[in-house]
Amino acid sequence: MTDWYFANLVLIQATLTGLVMALSVQVPLRMGVFSFAGVGSYGVGAYAAALLVIHMQMPALAAIGLAMLLTAVIGLLLGLVIARLAGLYLAMATVAFDLIIGVVATNGGTFTGGSTGLYGVLSDFTMPMMFILTLIVLGLVILSEHGKVGRRVHAVRDDQQLAASAGINVRRYRLAAFVASGALGGLAGAMNVMVRSTIGPLDIGFGLIVLALTMIIVGGAMSWKGAVMGAIIFTWLPTLLEFVGKWQTLLYGIIVATAAVLLPRGIHGVFVDLTRWWQRRRREPVAPPPAETAPEPDLEPLMTGPTSGTASSTSLLGGTA
Amino acid sequence: MQELVSTISLGSIYLLFALGLSLTWGTIDILNFAHGAIFMFSTFTAYLVLGHIQLPLVAVILIGIVVGAVLSLLIQVLAFEPILKRARTKRSAEMQILIGGIGIATIPLAIAEEQTKSNPFGLTGSTFSVNVWHLGSVRITNIAVLTIIVGLLLWGATALWFRRSKQGLALRSIGVDSEVSSLMGINRRQLALVTMAVSGGMAGLAGILFTASLGAITPESGDILLIKAFAIIILGGVGSMVGVAFGAFALAFVETLVLTHTSGSWTDAVAFGLIFLVLLARPAGLFGRKEVRRA
Amino acid sequence: MSSVQPTESATPVQAAVGTPVLELRDVAVHFGGVKAVDGISLALQPGLIYGIIGPNGSGKTTLIGAITRLTGLTRGDLLFDGESYVSAPPSRLVDLGVARTFQTVRLLPDLDVARNIQVGADARGGRGATDGPAARESVGARLKGLVSGGSAPSPAVAAAIARTGLEGFERHYPDELSYGTQRRIEIARAMAMNPRLLLLDEPTAGMNQAERAEISALMRDMRSEGGLCQLLVEHDVQMMIDTCDYVFAMNTGRLIAEGEPREVVQNPLVQEAYLGRKFREHA
Numbered sequence: 001m002t003d004w005y006f007a008n009l010v011l012i013q014a015t016l017t018g019l020v021m022a023l024s025v026q027v028p029l030r031m032g033v034f035s036f037a038g039v040g041s042y043g044v045g046a047y048a049a050a051l052l053v054i055h056m057q058m059p060a061l062a063a064i065g066l067a068m069l070l071t072a073v074i075g076l077l078l079g080l081v082i083a084r085l086a087g088l089y090l091a092m093a094t095v096a097f098d099l100i101i102g103v104v105a106t107n108g109g110t111f112t113g114g115s116t117g118l119y120g121v122l123s124d125f126t127m128p129m130m131f132i133l134t135l136i137v138l139g140l141v142i143l144s145e146h147g148k149v150g151r152r153v154h155a156v157r158d159d160q161q162l163a164a165s166a167g168i169n170v171r172r173y174r175l176a177a178f179v180a181s182g183a184l185g186g187l188a189g190a191m192n193v194m195v196r197s198t199i200g201p202l203d204i205g206f207g208l209i210v211l212a213l214t215m216i217i218v219g220g221a222m223s224w225k226g227a228v229m230g231a232i233i234f235t236w237l238p239t240l241l242e243f244v245g246k247w248q249t250l251l252y253g254i255i256v257a258t259a260a261v262l263l264p265r266g267i268h269g270v271f272v273d274l275t276r277w278w279q280r281r282r283r284e285p286v287a288p289p290p291a292e293t294a295p296e297p298d299l300e301p302l303m304t305g306p307t308s309g310t311a312s313s314t315s316l317l318g319g320t321a
Numbered sequence: 322m323q324e325l326v327s328t329i330s331l332g333s334i335y336l337l338f339a340l341g342l343s344l345t346w347g348t349i350d351i352l353n354f355a356h357g358a359i360f361m362f363s364t365f366t367a368y369l370v371l372g373h374i375q376l377p378l379v380a381v382i383l384i385g386i387v388v389g390a391v392l393s394l395l396i397q398v399l400a401f402e403p404i405l406k407r408a409r410t411k412r413s414a415e416m417q418i419l420i421g422g423i424g425i426a427t428i429p430l431a432i433a434e435e436q437t438k439s440n441p442f443g444l445t446g447s448t449f450s451v452n453v454w455h456l457g458s459v460r461i462t463n464i465a466v467l468t469i470i471v472g473l474l475l476w477g478a479t480a481l482w483f484r485r486s487k488q489g490l491a492l493r494s495i496g497v498d499s500e501v502s503s504l505m506g507i508n509r510r511q512l513a514l515v516t517m518a519v520s521g522g523m524a525g526l527a528g529i530l531f532t533a534s535l536g537a538i539t540p541e542s543g544d545i546l547l548i549k550a551f552a553i554i555i556l557g558g559v560g561s562m563v564g565v566a567f568g569a570f571a572l573a574f575v576e577t578l579v580l581t582h583t584s585g586s587w588t589d590a591v592a593f594g595l596i597f598l599v600l601l602a603r604p605a606g607l608f609g610r611k612e613v614r615r616a
Numbered sequence: 617m618s619s620v621q622p623t624e625s626a627t628p629v630q631a632a633v634g635t636p637v638l639e640l641r642d643v644a645v646h647f648g649g650v651k652a653v654d655g656i657s658l659a660l661q662p663g664l665i666y667g668i669i670g671p672n673g674s675g676k677t678t679l680i681g682a683i684t685r686l687t688g689l690t691r692g693d694l695l696f697d698g699e700s701y702v703s704a705p706p707s708r709l710v711d712l713g714v715a716r717t718f719q720t721v722r723l724l725p726d727l728d729v730a731r732n733i734q735v736g737a738d739a740r741g742g743r744g745a746t747d748g749p750a751a752r753e754s755v756g757a758r759l760k761g762l763v764s765g766g767s768a769p770s771p772a773v774a775a776a777i778a779r780t781g782l783e784g785f786e787r788h789y790p791d792e793l794s795y796g797t798q799r800r801i802e803i804a805r806a807m808a809m810n811p812r813l814l815l816l817d818e819p820t821a822g823m824n825q826a827e828r829a830e831i832s833a834l835m836r837d838m839r840s841e842g843g844l845c846q847l848l849v850e851h852d853v854q855m856m857i858d859t860c861d862y863v864f865a866m867n868t869g870r871l872i873a874e875g876e877p878r879e880v881v882q883n884p885l886v887q888e889a890y891l892g893r894k895f896r897e898h899a
Contacts, residue, residue, distance in 0.1 A: 034416060081601060082600065082601065085600060085604060086412070087412050087415060087416055088352065088412075088415045088416060088419060089555075089600055089604055091416070091419065092551060092555070092596055092600065093596065093597055093600040093601070095548075095596075096548075096552075096593045096594070096596035096597040096600075097597060099548065099589075099590075099593040100590060100593045100594060100597065103586070103587065103589065103590040103593065106586055107586050107587060107590075115586075148738045151724075151727060151731055151734060151735050151738060152735070152738065154724045154726055154727055154735075155724060155735055158724050158725065158726070159722050159724065161686060161706075161718075161722075162718070162722045162724075163707075164686065164705075164706035164707045164709075165684060165686075165706065165709065165710070165715070165716055165718075166710060166735050166736060166738070166739045166805075166809070167707050167708075167709070167710030167711060167738075167739035167809075168707055168739075169705070169707045170707070206544060206548075210423065210427070213420065213423060214424070217420055217424065222726075246435055247431075247435065249427075249430075249431035249434060249435065250428065250431040250432055250435065252427065252431065253424075253427030253428040253430065253431040254428060256424040256427050257400070257421070257424040257425045257427060257428055258424075259424065260400075260417070260420050260421040260423070260424030260425070261399075261400045261403060261404060261421050261424070261425075262403070264404070264407070264408070264413070264417050276789065279787070280792065283787075283788075409725075
C-alpha cells in the first residue's frame with residue numbers, strides 16, 4: 001500500500017489540488033453563478049504563496065492562509081462588480097479575468113519571474129497538512145449542500161423571485177459564491193505551489209480553465225461528488241489511457257464532448273436521475289395528471305349575475321347560497 | 322501610415338472571423354465556441370490536401386469553406402440541436418451550448434496536435450505566393466488586399482442577410498406570414514442549419530486567408546482568436562453588424578498601437594481587458610440591443 | 617381536508633377596527649408611459665379574505681408585485697401593521713409576515729415536496745434575524761441540518777402538509793404530480809412561513825370546478841385561525857363570491873368598485889369592464 005502511495009505521490013497531490021480547484025468552480029456553479037474566477041484565484045494564490053515563502057520565508061500554513069485571504073477579498077471585489085451579469089456574460093467576464101491574471105504574471109518582470117515563473121518555493125508543507133486542509137474545505141462544502149443552506153441554494157439557482165419571496169437575500173448568496181470560489185481557488189493554487197515548488201504562467205492559462213471545466217462537466221456541477229469524480233478521473237485518466245498511445249488526447253476530447261452534450265449534469269447527474277427513477281418505480285403510482293379535466297374559461301359572463309355560476313358548481317360544496 | 326495599413330488588414334481578418342460567430346449568436350442565439358476549432362481545422366485539412374497535390378489559392382479557399390461548412394453543420398446537428406431540445410430553460414441552454422462548444426473544440430484540436438506535434442503548419446504546396454506591393458512609403462501584400470476586399474464584401478452581404486433573416490424570424494414569431502418570411506421559404510430549423518453552415522464556411526475562409534497572410538498557424542491559434550472575436554462582438558454589441566465591424570477594427574487598432582509601443586506580450590491582454598471592461602461598464606456593447614443584465 | 621363550511625356573505629367587514637395588516641396609500645406603478653397601477657388605496661384587516669378582481673391587463677399582478685416589493689413604486693406608500701415598508705427589499709417581506717404564491721407554479725424541481733415546503737419553513741426561522749452567507753451559520757445548526765436532512769419533515773412542514781391534504785406526497789417530486797397538487801404544495805409552502813398576510817396570485821388558474829372548490833374551502837378554513845389575512849387575485853367570479861368577504865375591482869390600474877362580492881359583481885362599472893372587453897373580443 002505504501003509503495004503504491006509513494007510511487008503515485010505526485011498524482012495524489014494533483015488529485016487533491018484538482019479537487020479543491022474543481023470545487024472553486026463547482027460551488028458557484030451550483031448556485032447558478034457562472035463564475036470561473038476560481039481559476040484566476042488559483043493563479044493569484046499560487047504566486048502570492050510563492051512570493052511569501054521566497055521573500056519572507058513564511059511557514060507554509062501562514063503563507064497559504066494569507067494567500068487564501070487575498071484571493072477571497074479579490075473574489076468579493078470581483079463579485080461586487082460583476083455579479084449582476086447574466087450567466088453567459090458573467091462566465092466570459094470571469095474567463096477574461098483569469099486570462100488577465102496570466103498576462104500580468106507573464107509581464108511581471110523579476111517580481112513574478114516573467115514567462116518562466118518562480119522557482120525554489122521550499123517550505124515546511126507536509127502531506128498531512130495537505131490532506132487535512134483538503135478534507136476541511138471538502139467538509140465545509142458538503143455541509144453547505146445540506147440543511148437550510150442547501151435548500152436555499154436550489155432556490156437561488158432555480159428561481160430568484162421565489163427565493164426573494166422566501167426571505168432569501170439572493171445578492172448575498174451570490175457574493176458568498178464569489179468569496180468561496182476565490183478562497184478555494186487560492187487554496188488550490190497555494191497548495192500546489194508548495195508541493196511543486198514552482199509556478200509559472202503556463203500553469204495557469206486557458207488550459208487550466210478547460211481542465212477545471214471538464215472536471216465539472218464530466219463529474220457534475222450540482223454536487224461536491226461531481227467535483228471529486230471529475231478530479232479523480234481527469235488526474236488519473238492520462239495514466240490509464242497511456243495504452244491508447246498517441247490518440248490519447250483525441251479520446252480525451254471525445255469523452256469531454258460527449259459528456260458536454262449528453263450529460264448536462266455529469267456523471268453525478270446520471271446517478272441522481274437513476275436514483276429518482278428507481279424510487280419512482282418502487283412507489284405506488286400517484287393520481288394521474290388531470291388529462292380528463294379541462295380548465296374552465298377564464299372570464300365568466302357577468303351579464304346574468306352571480307347565480308349563473310351556481311348551476312355549474314359541483315356538489316362538493318353542498319350547494320352555494 | 323504603415324500602421325494604418327496594418328490595422329486595416331488585421332482588422333479585416335478579425336472581421337472575417339468574428340462575422341461567423343456574430344451571425345449565429347445574433348440570429349439563432351448560438352454562441353459557438355467551436356468556431357475557432359473550425360477555423361483551424363479547415364486550414365489543417367487544406368494543409369493535408371496540399372501535402373498530396375498542388376492547388377491554386379482559389380481551390381484552397383474552396384476547401385476551407387466546404388470543410389468549415391460541413392464541420393459546422395455536423396456540430397449543429399449532432400450536438401447543439403440535442404442540447405436545445407433537452408434544455409430546461411433558455412439560460413441553461415446557453416451555458417450548455419457554450420460548454421458543449423468548448424468540449425467539441427477539443428476534438429479537432431487533438432487531431433491536429435497529434436498530426437503536427439503542435440508545430441506550426443501552413444499552406445506551402447499551394448501555387449499561391451505572397452507579393453509585396455509598394456504604394457509610396459507603404460508596404461502591402463496581395464493577400465492583405467484580398468483579405469480586406471473579401472472581408473468588407475462579406476460583411477456587407479452578411480449585414481444584408483442578417484437584417485432579412487431577423488425580419489423573417491421576427492415576423493414569424495408574431496404569426497405574420499409576410500412576403501419576406503415566405504420569400505425565405507424556410508422554417509426555423511432550416512434557418513439555423515443554413516446560418517451555421519454559412520458561419521462555418523466563413524470560419525474556413527478566414528482560416529485560409531489568415532494562414533496565407535501569416536504564413537503558418539498552430540493548432541492552438543483558433544482558441545486565442547476566439548477570445549478576441551468574443552471581445553469584438555461584446556464591444557460592438559451582440560446582434561449588430563455595424564458593431565462587429567467597429568469592434569474588429571477598434572481591436573486591431575489598439576493592438577497595433579500596443580504592439581508598436583510596448584513589447585509584444587501585452588497585445589493579447591487588450592482583448593481580455595476589453596471584455597472585462599465592456600461587461601463592467603456597458604454590457605450591451607456600443608451598438609448592441611440584447612439584454613445582458615439579470616437585474 | 618378539513619370540513620367544508622358554507623359560504624358566508626354577511627361578514628361585517630366594515631365593523632372591523634384597529635391597525636390594518638396591510639395598507640396601500642395612493643400606490644402607483646408606471647413603466648415609462650404605461651400606468652400599470654395608477655393611484656390605489658386600500659386597507660386589509662386581519663382575519664378576513666379579500667379579493668382583487670379585474671380583467672387581463674387591469675394591473676392586478678403588477679399590484680401584487682408592488683406589494684411584495686418585486687416591483688418598485690412610482691408613487692405612494694406601503695404599510696404593514698401601520699409601518700411603512702416601501703423601501704424594504706423583497707426578501708424582508710417574510711420577516712414582516714407576508715407570504716405569497718405565484719401565478720405560475722414555482723416549485724423547485726430538484727427538491728421533493730417536503731423539502732420544497734421546508735424552504736418556506738426555513739424562512740420563518742429567520743423572523744427578526746437576517747439571513748447571512750453560508751459561512752455564518754453555526755456549526756451546530758448545520759450539523760443538525762445535516763442530520764435531519766433525510767429524516768421526517770419538521771413540525772411546521774408537517775402542519776402545512778396536513779392543512780393542505782398532501783399527506784403521502786412528501787417524497788414525491790413536483791414533476792410527478794398533477795397541476796392541482798402542485799398548486800396545493802405552493803400554498804403549503806406559503807403557509808409554512810407562518811404568515812399574517814397571505815397573497816394568492818390566481819391560485820386556481822387552469823383548475824376545474826372541483827379543484828377550485830377545494831382551494832376555496834381551504835382558504836375559508838385557514839381564515840378561521842388566528843387572524844390570518846388573505847388577499848386573493850382571481851379571474852373566476854364564482855370563486856370570488858364563494859371565498860371572499862370583501863372584494864376590490866380593478867380596471868386599467870385603478871379601483872373601480874369595492875365592497876361585498878355580490879354587490880361588486882353587479883356594479884355596472886365592473887360589468888362594463890368585463891363586458892366591454894368581451895364585446896371587443898367578439899367584435
